[in-house]
Amino acid sequence: MGPILAVVLDELTHYLGPHAAKKTVDNIAEKLGKRTEELGRKDVPDVLGALRPTLRTLLGAERGEEVLAKITRELGG
Amino acid sequence: MKYRALALAPLVAGLALILVDAHATDHASIYAWLVPTVKAVAALGSIAAAIRFQRGDYLRLAWVLTASCYALLLLKDVLFGTGSRLMHPFSDSVAVLRGALTLLANAGGVIGAFLLARAWQVAGIFLPGSKATQRLVFAAGVAVSLAIAGRAAVQDVRTLIAGDPQILVIVASDLGDILSMILIAPVLLTAIALRGGLLAWPWTLMASAQIAWLFYDAVGGLGNATGASVVTVRSIEELFRLLACGFTCASGVAQRMVMRDMRSASRRRL
Numbered sequence: 001m002g003p004i005l006a007v008v009l010d011e012l013t014h015y016l017g018p019h020a021a022k023k024t025v026d027n028i029a030e031k032l033g034k035r036t037e038e039l040g041r042k043d044v045p046d047v048l049g050a051l052r053p054t055l056r057t058l059l060g061a062e063r064g065e066e067v068l069a070k071i072t073r074e075l076g077g
Numbered sequence: 078m079k080y081r082a083l084a085l086a087p088l089v090a091g092l093a094l095i096l097v098d099a100h101a102t103d104h105a106s107i108y109a110w111l112v113p114t115v116k117a118v119a120a121l122g123s124i125a126a127a128i129r130f131q132r133g134d135y136l137r138l139a140w141v142l143t144a145s146c147y148a149l150l151l152l153k154d155v156l157f158g159t160g161s162r163l164m165h166p167f168s169d170s171v172a173v174l175r176g177a178l179t180l181l182a183n184a185g186g187v188i189g190a191f192l193l194a195r196a197w198q199v200a201g202i203f204l205p206g207s208k209a210t211q212r213l214v215f216a217a218g219v220a221v222s223l224a225i226a227g228r229a230a231v232q233d234v235r236t237l238i239a240g241d242p243q244i245l246v247i248v249a250s251d252l253g254d255i256l257s258m259i260l261i262a263p264v265l266l267t268a269i270a271l272r273g274g275l276l277a278w279p280w281t282l283m284a285s286a287q288i289a290w291l292f293y294d295a296v297g298g299l300g301n302a303t304g305a306s307v308v309t310v311r312s313i314e315e316l317f318r319l320l321a322c323g324f325t326c327a328s329g330v331a332q333r334m335v336m337r338d339m340r341s342a343s344r345r346r347l
Contacts, residue, residue, distance in 0.1 A: 015335070016202065017274030023203040057200035058276055060134040063336050 005039055007074045008047060011067060015059065024054060044075055080278045083331055084285075087323025094319055098312045108315055112159040113151055115322035119286075120147035122326025126279070129333045135192070135199055140329060142189030147322070149182035169242045176245025183253025187260075193283060194260040197267045204266040211266065218262035225295045226255045254294050261287040279332035286324035293317035 012021035055064030123144035130137030268280035300310030
């Protein structure tokens with residue numbers, strides 16, 4: 001598992017659980033035309049953008065953006 | 078640990094009610110304060126969740142409507158006193174007003190439950206099982222709802238049409254219950270999809286609340302079928318009402334805790 005994927009999955013798993021987190025990331029990768037393992041640093045903006053509706057719906061806009069910001073920080077963005 | 082304690086709280090309260098009920102002689106006076114209290118608890122838990130969200134957030138409206146449902150049901154009890162499906166001690170005009178408030182409350186409750194039930198779709202998360210399995214679960218939810226509350230609802234509507242306004246509050250409750258119970262399946266599947274994550278707690282507790290309401294409705298029907306005494310049926314009903322309201326409160330508090338925990342974690346890193 002690449003570092004990008006590990007950070008995203010770790011943060012998502014905390015809230016969504018391992019199954020929903022993995023399925024969500026798999027789905028995003030599929031939409032980007034890639035396999036999950038192929039997600040790289042240049043995909044980060046697209047991944048975060050795709051995660052936004054999920055997090056904003058379940059945690060609210062403010063908290064959702066906090067999680068996205070946290071992922072960005074951890075990825076050194 | 079704190080989430081487990083939250084989940085256990087309604088069960089402990091239910092156990093306490095069983096013990097109190099077993100030793101009580103005047104059950105009506107217990108229910109006269111218990112019923113408004115559990116509704117107030119459910120409303121407060123829902124408000125706790127709602128105010129953590131911002132204006133425009135999808136789940137804020139769901140929690141606001143859930144809170145309004147319980148608040149209106151509480152208002153009905155405060156204004157006109159508590160009653161039960163088994164006893165109708167009200168004048169016709171009061172019965173109509175109670176029925177109108179119950180109808181309004183249930184409308185909010187059903188829309189709130191609908192918003193919760195389709196949150197998975199809005200959020201873009203995947204429910205467990207194949208599409209066919211999900212459809213089967215949804216169909217089972219509809220079948221169970223109609224089996225439990227459908228026949229009673231038809232009978233109650235007939236009684237209302239025949240000119241008995243006392244039954245209006247029950248018809249309003251029946252319709253709200255049927256629609257809410259149909260929505261149990263998606264809420265339960267959402268809870269299962271989120272298993273292992275913090276967000277599984279509010280969804281599991283909300284599904285528990287909806288299942289407790291389902292049992293609340295089932296008790297009335299089973300009571301009629303088994304010939305159990307009104308006192309027995311009422312005490313079991315009130316137990317499930319307490320559990321339903323308690324789990325609703327716990328669900329709202331859990332949603333709030335998930336959001337607060339996240340905020341603390343973010344602050345620590347800043």
